Amino acid sequence: MSNYKLGLDFAEELDQNDELSSYRYQFHIPKDKNGNELIYLCGNSLGLQPKRTKSYINQELEDWANLGVEGHTEAKNPWLPYHEFLTESMAKLVGAKPIEVVTMNTLTANLHFMMVSFYKPTETRYKILIESDAFPSDKYAVESQLRHHGFDDKEGLILWKPRTGEELLRYEDLETIMEENGHEIALVMIGGVNYYTGQFFDLKRITKLGHKHGCLVGFDCAHGAGNVELNLHDSEADFAVWCTYKYLNSGPGSIAGVFVHERHAYNKTLNRFTGWWSHNKEARFNMRQEFDQLPGAEGWQLSNPPILSLAAIRASLDIFNEVGMEKLNKKLKKLTGYFEFLLKQLGEDTIRIITPSNYEERGCQLSIQVKNTDKKLFDKLTESGVISDWREPDVIRCAPVPLYNSYQDVYKMVERLKAILNE
Known part of the structure; x- marks a missing residue:
């Protein structure tokens, strides 16, 4: 090297x-x-468009034009199960099992949905730990969760800071924070790769430390997915979220991804928001049945996903699969x-x-x-x-x-x- x-x-x-x-x-x-x-070195903000993307999207536009509503079942790539066409590739990309991954919503929306389930504050354990220079939307999201649950959004936030004169974060400092405040922390929520410094954190080490102190642990992998080997399953993290328009080249504002560790896959007691796309697929269109939770990450879906956006992600994931x-x-x-x-x-x-x-x-x-x-x-x-x-x-x-x-x-x-x- x-x-x-x-x-x-x-x-x-x-x-x-x-x-x-x-x-x-x-x-x-x-x-x-x-x-x-141009010399394009901005894939960390918006990835470039694969040339094949247009044909993937055009296929869905043609099927919509020719089939109308029948495209849900009769399209070349039927729309009803379309998100499932991405699952295996996405799981492989982030180092997860297919049951642990789903493509849905957008990044910060997914972070909120995950915190509905994995931020479970009590009177004595309610604080959230993030890195001090987290991406702003992460900070805004966790602060709003604190307020939503009736806590002060500054007092309830614990920041993992670099030392004076340094930019990078040290694990020894995180260990000190956890030793001193772990009993008050409900959730550790860190950016997998810091947007500003580019520091890629040891997800497994952070998760192990968080779990040792009784905290749930999640990661925002917006700058990690398609960039580094995340190995999310082996990290033992409770959840992770990421966008797809950076290193995954899916287009501006495209739909995002979620990981929920398989140990939570069949836990129907976890608090969560639900919708018809998290309901049993076999009975989804029988409108009068009681809600029946889907297992795995799919069980956090709410609505049918935007097919044109999924088609763009699929085009890019097929390249990642090849390489x-x-x-x-x-x-x-x-x-x-x-x-x-x-x-x-x-x-x-x-x-x-x-x-x-x-x-x-x-x-x-x-x-x-x-x-x-x-x-x-x-x-x-x-x-x-x-x-x-x-x-x-x-x-x-x-x-x-x-x-x-x-x-x-x-x-x-x-x-x-x-x-x-x-x-």
Whole structure:
């Protein structure tokens, strides 16, 4: 991993030897006004569109046009069980069993539905632990759950913070928090990969610690699904949620995913919101029967899902099925390692990478802190044809995605950054 060299010829050589290089041509790469491909390093915000997506969606549009309501049973891919066509692929992708996974709703909606079941506060154990710099919607969601249950949303929130002068979180500090406050914490809810630093947490270690202190444990894997090997079943987490429009390339605002560990699969006593899609499939259209809970993650569904969105996810999942997370992970390490090597040539007095250097503690994203500058640098980078992401106060997030980014993308990005810094 460390035998990297400078120069465009080395980047070209890496691309020539990359067994996944052909997948780049299965995606639409955005272009500038002159028709030149942009350097797209923003898959952590919105993944690119697979070229096959249009045909998957068109199939459903044609069946809707030709069959109307009969498409629910007569379409080429019948709509009634359509979400089931995704289950096995999605489960494989996040390291779960099919009974533990369902594709439904959107990310924060799913987080709320999970907290209906897995945030069970009492007078003495009601607090929620999250990382201090959690993605804002996670923080807003858990605060609103505290208020909903009649608790103060600041006093009821416990934050896992980095130490002064540091960005990354330490497990020793989490252990201290749990030793001191574990008896008051009802739920541990952490982002699997932190959106700002790119730090990939040890889900199993956190779950084990939470369970040791009698807490339920969940993860927001929005920045993890399709990026890192989550191994959700083995993590023993009670639940996890994720979106599909980032690394899973399903389109803006597309439908999301849920994991519920199989030990909860047949527990009908868990409090939850229900709807007709969580009711026994065999009796779903017999409108006058009493509610009969479906087992597994499917039992948390409420409504029939949007088929066009599911079709887009299916198109992307079929690519993941062909490649597999193991090969993606292998390229991810090599690609981010090369990126890190090139960035370090700019000098530590100029830039600092706040993402962990350990491959096992990060995914695609490298968060770059550029010293003595502001958003003007990012704006110039964008003008130069590099699509990345700015986060206040001073971080540029770049995510070279192994499915469609090349080593030359990374090389050219650093060259353009260097040119701007030398102006």
